[in-house]
Amino acid sequence: MNNDIFIDEYGFDHARSEVLGQGGQGVVFRTDDPDLAIKLVTDAYGEPLTDPVQIQRYQRRFQWVRLLPLPDGVNISMPIALLKNKAGYVMPLLGEMEPFEYFWPYTAALQGISDDAIPHWMAAMQPADAKKLVHYQRTGGLRRRLNALLQSASLLARLHGYGLVYGDISPGNMFISRGAAAAGDAVWLIDADNLRFDRPSCGSAIYTPRYGAPELVNQRDGGRPASDCHAFAVVAFYLLSTVHPFMGRQALGEDRDWSDTDDDARTSEDRALAGELPWVGDEEDDSNATDSGLPTVLVLTPALQTLFNDTFSAGRLAPWRRPAIWHWPQALAAAADITLECAGCSMNYYPETPYTKTCPYCQAPLPARLVLESWRWEGADAPLGEPDWRFCREITPGAEITLPRRVVDDFAVRTADDDALVFCFDGPRLTVKKIVGATMTLAAATDGAFHPVSAQLGIEYADAASGFWLFTEMTTPHLIRCVMQEAGQ
Numbered sequence: 001m002n003n004d005i006f007i008d009e010y011g012f013d014h015a016r017s018e019v020l021g022q023g024g025q026g027v028v029f030r031t032d033d034p035d036l037a038i039k040l041v042t043d044a045y046g047e048p049l050t051d052p053v054q055i056q057r058y059q060r061r062f063q064w065v066r067l068l069p070l071p072d073g074v075n076i077s078m079p080i081a082l083l084k085n086k087a088g089y090v091m092p093l094l095g096e097m098e099p100f101e102y103f104w105p106y107t108a109a110l111q112g113i114s115d116d117a118i119p120h121w122m123a124a125m126q127p128a129d130a131k132k133l134v135h136y137q138r139t140g141g142l143r144r145r146l147n148a149l150l151q152s153a154s155l156l157a158r159l160h161g162y163g164l165v166y167g168d169i170s171p172g173n174m175f176i177s178r179g180a181a182a183a184g185d186a187v188w189l190i191d192a193d194n195l196r197f198d199r200p201s202c203g204s205a206i207y208t209p210r211y212g213a214p215e216l217v218n219q220r221d222g223g224r225p226a227s228d229c230h231a232f233a234v235v236a237f238y239l240l241s242t243v244h245p246f247m248g249r250q251a252l253g254e255d256r257d258w259s260d261t262d263d264d265a266r267t268s269e270d271r272a273l274a275g276e277l278p279w280v281g282d283e284e285d286d287s288n289a290t291d292s293g294l295p296t297v298l299v300l301t302p303a304l305q306t307l308f309n310d311t312f313s314a315g316r317l318a319p320w321r322r323p324a325i326w327h328w329p330q331a332l333a334a335a336a337d338i339t340l341e342c343a344g345c346s347m348n349y350y351p352e353t354p355y356t357k358t359c360p361y362c363q364a365p366l367p368a369r370l371v372l373e374s375w376r377w378e379g380a381d382a383p384l385g386e387p388d389w390r391f392c393r394e395i396t397p398g399a400e401i402t403l404p405r406r407v408v409d410d411f412a413v414r415t416a417d418d419d420a421l422v423f424c425f426d427g428p429r430l431t432v433k434k435i436v437g438a439t440m441t442l443a444a445a446t447d448g449a450f451h452p453v454s455a456q457l458g459i460e461y462a463d464a465a466s467g468f469w470l471f472t473e474m475t476t477p478h479l480i481r482c483v484m485q486e487a488g489q
Contacts, residue, residue: 006038008081008090014038021099021172021190022046025206026088028172028190034095037077039191041087049087058087058193065195071158075151075188076195089193094186096178100148100171103139103239105132121345121362132242133347133361142240142299142348144185146336148176149236151187153328154413156232159195160225160325167194167223169231170208171239198224210244211235214275214317226319232328233311240300243293245312246272248280250288279312281305298349298360301338303331330411337391337407343367343487351392357488365488367394370423374407377477384479395484398426408440408472408480420474429458430484432470441473 006014016038017030026041040048041058049055062079070076079089113131122130140148152174159166166189173191194206205216205223213230215221237245251272271277278285281296296305307323315322339348344364351366358365373387389411393401401423406416420438424431433456434440443450444457446468459468464484472478 006086006088006090007084009084010081012081012090014090020093021101021175025168026191026193030093031090035092037091037093037190038083039079039088039091039193040083041193055085055087062089062193065193068164068195068197069162070164071162074155074158075186076155076159076192077188077190078192091190091192093175093190094177094188097175097186097188098178100174100176100235100239102176103145103148104171105135105242109135119345119362136242136294137345137347141341141346143336143339143341145239146332146339148174148185148187149239150329150332150336151185151417152189152235153232153325153332154416155187155189156228156325157329157413160228163197164195165198165223165225166192166228167196168206168208169228169235170211171235172208174235194223207231210273212273213319214273215319217274221319224319225325226315226322229322229325229328230311230315230319232325233308233322236328236332237308237312240304241293241296243280243290245279245281245308246277246288248272248277248288248290250277275316279308279316281309282313283309284313301331301335301350304335307331326413329413329416333404333406333411333416334389337389337404340367340369340392341394343394343396352390366485367396368487369394369485370401371483371485372403372407373481375479376410377471377479387481388478395425400424400426402435405438405474408470408478409474410476412475420472421470429460430464432457432459439474441471441477443471445469445471 004016006016008014014036015032017032020028020030020037022028026039027046029038031038042048049058059082062082066079070078077091077093079091081090083089110128110131113134115127117134118127118130122133156166168191173189175188175190177185205212205219205221207216211231211234213227216223216227221227234245247269251268253268272288277288280288280290282288300308307327311322338350338352340351341348342359342362342364344359345362347359347361349360370393372391374389374391375384376388389407391403391407402419403421403423404416405418405420408420419435420440422433422435424433432444434442442453444453445451446459446463450471461484464482465486467481467483470480470482472480
């Protein structure tokens with residue numbers, strides 16, 4: 001029998017191809033059909049299950065998963081056909097997608113970067129570190145990572161809102177469109193057979209090593225929404241900083257603690273993953289800090305820093321103290337919306353950092369950019385105060401900048417990414433256009449008085465440079481200050 005051919009319950013043959021990803025209890029293969037993949041359950045040694053009793057047990061589980069009430073339009077590859085005589089199933093997979101592991105600076109990825117590809121501004125860095133930074137930029141940089149995590153957190157938020165637990169968050173189970181575009185990426189979760197309702201005493205824990213919450217590693221729980229939140233935070237911190245949040249000096253054996261004894265057969269890494277060591281960014285205990293990876297000031301906003309600290313400090317051994325997943329989409333979206341791409345090195349960064357005049361990587365001046373500040377309109381008598389949302393994007397010749405709905409309306413997970421307005425810089429004037437199909441009341445003021453806008457508005461560049469105002473109403477009315485800033489300002 002050909003071990004590369006699988007037959008499903010409907011009698012269709014599927015020829016397996018390359019490995020797509022591997023999670024805590026299985027492996028996923030592409031097939032000869034670009035829109036289908038196969039998930040096989042594996043044992044502790046990574047081999048497909050052969051015990052008929054275990055196979056039957058998993059088939060019953062997969063049948064049950066197919067009956068779960070998923071939210072409409074949620075991007076999760078569910079079982080569509082069970083395999084005959086195998087613990088596995090066929091699932092849909094969008095073509096041209098790859099796991100989040102694509103973002104990781106693995107040896108194979110770095111070997112494809114020649115010394116000649118290292119730019120001059122990295123000359124003082126060690127070649128290995130420089131190549132990691134080149135890989136970071138080539139795979140979409142900070143902005144694409146934030147957007148990918150935003151979509152992932154939004155998926156989990158919708159699942160948790162239905163009372164469902166995903167169960168095995170890991171970079172091998174999270175997929176993104178192939179390529180490096182920061183906008184338009186599709187993010188999907190695969191390996192859905194661990195989906196279930198949240199309930200006490202739910203059985204054995206399933207997780208991917210290095211991503212499981214301490215209560216799973218220590219076998220104190222079978223997995224809850226809080227366990228999903230821990231695993232998501234590990235993926236997010238690793239993805240943004242290139243450092244695992246618990247793999248600091250002590251976990252890696254660089255600083256052996258005096259209290260370590262030979263009576264404990266576990267490694268320092270084991271202890272770190274069990275929650276017995278502080279995380280690398282702990283504000284009160286730096287014994288497991290690290291000098292590796294990107295500085296957090298370059299990749300985290302204060303809101304993200306707070307979420308990570310609350311998850312990995314107070315919430316490390318107390319799952320109920322971790323921020324719920326609903327806190328993450330808004331913080332990630334707010335961070336993505338204030339990133340700029342440097343014209344000199346193509347790295348993304350936050351302009352509102354200690355490095356406000358130049359790129360923190362290559363010291364190139366700030367690019368020409370569109371800057372928006374948005375307030376929820378509470379009436380003429382209410383002071384504006386601090387903006388509810390900020391947005392900035394670099395302006396290049398002929399640029400079209402699309403504003404997501406979250407800039408002009410209240411943040412909502414389901415609609416935050418919807419397109420709302422387009423700013424076009426191709427022509428003698430800046431043109432502001434409504435997105436076709438977007439239900440919005442729009443008015444603009446360049447001379448102190450607001451005038452209604454039916455479809456689009458042309459604004460002189462001089463007026464855009466000095467600033468103008470937009471008034472929008474979708475769910476709630478918002479007032480938006482728009483300024484076009486020159487390079488270097």
